[in-house]
Amino acid sequence: MSNNAATIELLYKMADDQLILGHRNSEWTGFGPILEEDIAFSSMAQDKIGHSLALYTILEQLGERAPDTVAFTRKANQFHNCILTELPNGEYDFSLIRHFLFDTAEALRFELLKNSSFEPLAQVARKVRGELRYHTLHANTWIKQLGVATEESVSRLQGSLNVAIPYALGIFEESPFEKELITSGIFAGEHELKALWINKVEEVIGETNLQLPDWKLQTPILGGRIGKHSEYLQLLLDEMSEVFNIDPTAEW
Amino acid sequence: MKERLTISKIYSWLDEVKDPEIPVLSLVDLGVVTEVEINGEQVRIELTPTFTGCPAMDMMKSEVIEKLKNNGVANPQVEISFRVPWSSEFISEKGKIALKKFGLAPPPSNKLFTDLEILGDAICPRCSGSNTELRNPFGPTLCRSIHFCYDCKEAFEQFKPL
Numbered sequence: 001m002s003n004n005a006a007t008i009e010l011l012y013k014m015a016d017d018q019l020i021l022g023h024r025n026s027e028w029t030g031f032g033p034i035l036e037e038d039i040a041f042s043s044m045a046q047d048k049i050g051h052s053l054a055l056y057t058i059l060e061q062l063g064e065r066a067p068d069t070v071a072f073t074r075k076a077n078q079f080h081n082c083i084l085t086e087l088p089n090g091e092y093d094f095s096l097i098r099h100f101l102f103d104t105a106e107a108l109r110f111e112l113l114k115n116s117s118f119e120p121l122a123q124v125a126r127k128v129r130g131e132l133r134y135h136t137l138h139a140n141t142w143i144k145q146l147g148v149a150t151e152e153s154v155s156r157l158q159g160s161l162n163v164a165i166p167y168a169l170g171i172f173e174e175s176p177f178e179k180e181l182i183t184s185g186i187f188a189g190e191h192e193l194k195a196l197w198i199n200k201v202e203e204v205i206g207e208t209n210l211q212l213p214d215w216k217l218q219t220p221i222l223g224g225r226i227g228k229h230s231e232y233l234q235l236l237l238d239e240m241s242e243v244f245n246i247d248p249t250a251e252w
Numbered sequence: 253m254k255e256r257l258t259i260s261k262i263y264s265w266l267d268e269v270k271d272p273e274i275p276v277l278s279l280v281d282l283g284v285v286t287e288v289e290i291n292g293e294q295v296r297i298e299l300t301p302t303f304t305g306c307p308a309m310d311m312m313k314s315e316v317i318e319k320l321k322n323n324g325v326a327n328p329q330v331e332i333s334f335r336v337p338w339s340s341e342f343i344s345e346k347g348k349i350a351l352k353k354f355g356l357a358p359p360p361s362n363k364l365f366t367d368l369e370i371l372g373d374a375i376c377p378r379c380s381g382s383n384t385e386l387r388n389p390f391g392p393t394l395c396r397s398i399h400f401c402y403d404c405k406e407a408f409e410q411f412k413p414l
Binding site: 036039040042043044046047048049050051053054120123124126127128130131134137138 | 301303304305306307333334335337338339371387388389390391392394398412414
């Protein structure tokens with residue numbers, strides 16, 4: 001049964017990442033700097049909330065509460081998303097950098113999970129990884145363009161990159177179940193994922209005028225995976241669940 | 253006398269159920285019907301989502317249930333499953349022709365690409381021109397991208413390869 005606890009922990013953190021960043025992406029609807037970006041962030045929001053639903057549905061099959069209940073009734077300290085996903089959108093340069101850093105990791109995570117020994121997760125991973133290629137294509141295209149475009153675009157992205165990197169390293173906060181997940185073949189683990197991520201991030205940033213910090217000198221900002229969040233998460237949850245909480249028993 | 257149920261009869265019913273967002277394309281041509289099973293009087297259908305977050309999925313499911321009930325199947329079981337991950341390769345030739353007529357470029361074969369760069373090579377569904385440019389990998393629905401044709405100077409959409 002301990003494998004079950006490990007799987008549940010893994011599913012919650014993944015599903016919560018998708019839901020929270022999906023919500024943040026949806027905040028660009030109507031506010032994108034150009035119409036195409038408005039559509040792109042809105043579409044990625046829809047994808048991510050769909051991915052969270054697929055993962056919450058597996059959790060329900062493992063005996064957890066229904067997806068809507070889990071999404072709309074928990075308090076901030078019951079969420080396991082990494083802090084990177086809950087930070088406010090800021091300006092477009094921050095949202096773009098976060099999207100690039102997070103989705104690079106997420107695409108690699110689902111790549112690793114496509115052969116998971118936990119078949120329901122492997123099935124979702126085989127599906128989602130194809131969709132995430134559009135997210136990474138989008139992120140890489142803009143990072144490569146704006147990362148060499150003008151003095152302003154490069155300095156804005158650089159500023160956001162410097163702020164976001166310690167939070168992005170928090171994506172890989174290890175769970176108490178790393179060993180079990182690895183030995184049972186459910187997931188290759190955060191350590192391996194982080195190494196793949198660093199390679200990919202270096203490859204894309206290497207094609208721009210942006211500078212990556214020395215990884216060894218960075219202190220990851222942790223806590224999200226164990227429910228210790230920034231002040232921004234509860235505000236996000238209050239807004240996200242506002243309509244649901246008017247009448248939690250309403251039929252939609 | 254009641255006619256005997258057959259798999260092909262069920263497929264012909266499902267061919268009458270259309271994608272709610274692309275009404276020229278049936279669920280069979282879209283390739284989302286991944287299993288049809290008859291067990292005595294019981295019918296079980298498995299559907300696979302095109303895109304995980306596709307909001308039309310629930311509607312497709314209820315339309316399938318309705319179609320089967322209208323044809324006398326009591327209590328049909330319709331499941332949405334990721335068992336067979338949908339690919340744009342599942343769209344039938346008939347479906348691709350219907351898409352083009354509808355003004356939506358059919359997805360290029362994904363056997364040809366390893367990178368999404370092929371998205372830039374869309375063929376305009378109106379003038380068949382190839383002098384086109386990808387404007388946005390995201391469009392009005394999750395399954396469409398937005399392109400521009402320099403031959404007929406019109407924007408168009410393509411069903412995304414997946």
